[in-house]
Amino acid sequence: MSTAIAVTSADMALPPQDEYTLPAAVLQDWDRQPLESSLADMQALLDRHEHVIVVHSGAVPKAVKRRLHTVRSLLESDRIALFPSELPPLGAAVLAGQLRQLAFLRMNPGVIAAAGRLLTHYVHCGAVLKTVTRLDHVRVGLRAHATSWIPTSRFGVIAHPAPQVVRIGTQAALAGPGFGSWMLVAEGRLKTDWISTTLAPAWNMSGLRRTALPTESAAWWGTGKLVEFCSYLHDPAILHQLVSSARRSVCRWCGIDVIGDRCVFCSATPPVHDQPVGAGHRLS
Structure with a gap:
């Protein structure tokens, strides 16, 4: 069963790191091209593949998000899954x-789509930033904000x-993964x-x-003066x-295999059953 993984810009399509990575489908400039072109692009993907999963970061332009939902709605297809990642742009590209x-590996498309939430964990x-004054996605203390005005300051941030x-140069360290990983x-x-x-050596x-x-990345981190990094299972x-x-379970609406509590293709969730009398309660 053929599944295409699409991204919203060419720089989100990381070069394949081995022969086990399919090329990404790039939906480039969807906020600038006519709607008819976007519809044709997606229909062409559906003609070549049975399912399409679109991964994008939270920093993608709002016009692109609207276009994605519009195209999916107009095509009336449950073969298109939209996966907005909570990760920063480099992390979304890695995912x-x-x-x-x-x-x-030809895994079931519903499983692949739902695997995005699993693998996110x-x-x-993170990133090394010159300033944190415009960083909105991570809570920043007043001391770090004040230190941002010092020209030589550098900050290590985990999102x-x-x-x-942490301010680089102090004894504070960034907490890393407790398992074998590669870094991008x-x-x-x-x-x-x-x-x-x-x-990297500390991790x-x-x-x-x-x-x-x-x-x-510049919009997500609030500055273009940065180096973004990401550790991941390779x-x-x-x-x-x-x-x-x-x-695994079977989606009760579209019938494909899924993992977790929601089908990414049709957004159906498992039915909620009434709680048996006495379950979780003590009768007096």
Whole structure:
């Protein structure tokens, strides 16, 4: 069963890291092109694949989000799943890459789409920032805000899974994953080797790769003076085992296999059954 993984810009389509990663379908400039062109693009994907999963970050332009929902509605297709990731742009790109690996393994499309929420828990996303004065996605203390005005300041920030902000050069450290991971680094308008010389060794990274910074990253982090990083599970065999071990059910509406409590294609949730009398209660 063929499943296409689509992203909303070319820089969200990370180069395949091995022969087990399918190419991404790029929905480029959907906020600028005519609606008819977007409909034709999506219909062409549906003609080549049985299902399409679109992954995008929260920083994607609102016009793109509206266009995605409009196209899905007009095509009246339950073969299109929209997956807005809560991760920063580089993390969303990594997640899309992992789904491309699962798609190569021909996993069920409902399972692949739902795997996005599962795999999100194993992605650690952060950045080195020149300033945190416009950082809205992570809570920043008054001291960090004040320190941002010092020209030599640099901040290490974790956005997911547990928000954290430290000033680089202090004894504070960023909490990392407790399992074997690779790291991806994307450099913006800031130069620093702190990630490769300090953070990656402290996190015991198995390897480090570099890529271009997504264009949406500056808006998400509130500055273009940053270096974004992300640690993730690299081995497709581990991804397959992790997803395959999750409990599956059948969507009661569209009939495909899913994991978790919601079908990403039709948004149906399992029926809520009445709680038996006495369950969770003590009768007097």
